[in-house]
Amino acid sequence: MPETTQHPSLTAEEFxxxxxxxYGGVPLCEEERAEWVFAYGHVDPDTFAAAVNAMDLDLAGEALGYEAAAVExxxxxxxIPASSPEGWWITWADDGAAVTAETPGAFPITVVSR
Incomplete structure (x- = not known):
């Protein structure tokens, strides 16, 4: 399996x-298949769940009722770096192995799986 090309960490501003x-002061991204919602940094789980619920209510007309226990x-x-014409891409699994705090170039994110 080919290795993932790593680029410098995204900054909070680029993210x-x-x-x-x-929503709720938390910049949120939803990946293209809407299977994950994520934010830069390790956001308080209650704050993040509330932000995801607010986004769902606003964009889809209903909130799925995420709670802190669903937040990782x-x-x-x-x-793919932020300077790319198509915008940045990230992964939290490098060649199938979880990215950790010790992984070169790693930065913290908060996620909810749909």
């Missing part, structure tokens, strides 16, 4: 600029 949504703190790496 927020690539997201498009902010993970680490990610940048696979």
């Amino acid at each position: 927020a600029a690539g997201c498009g949504y902010t 703190h993970r680490w990610a790496i940048t696979t």
Whole structure:
């Protein structure tokens, strides 16, 4: 399996600029299949769950009722940099192994799986 090309960590500002949504003061990104919602940094689980519920209510007309227990703190790496014409991409699994705080270039993210 080919190795993932790593780029410098995203900054909070680059992450927020690539997201498009902010709820409860939390810049949120939803991946293209809507299977994950994520934010930069390790956001308080109650705050993050409330932000995701507010986004769902606003965009879909209903909130799925996420609670803090559904929120995960993970680490990610940048696979396509923010300077790319198509915008940045990240992963929290490098060649199938979880990205950790010790992974070069890792930065914290908060996620909810749908």
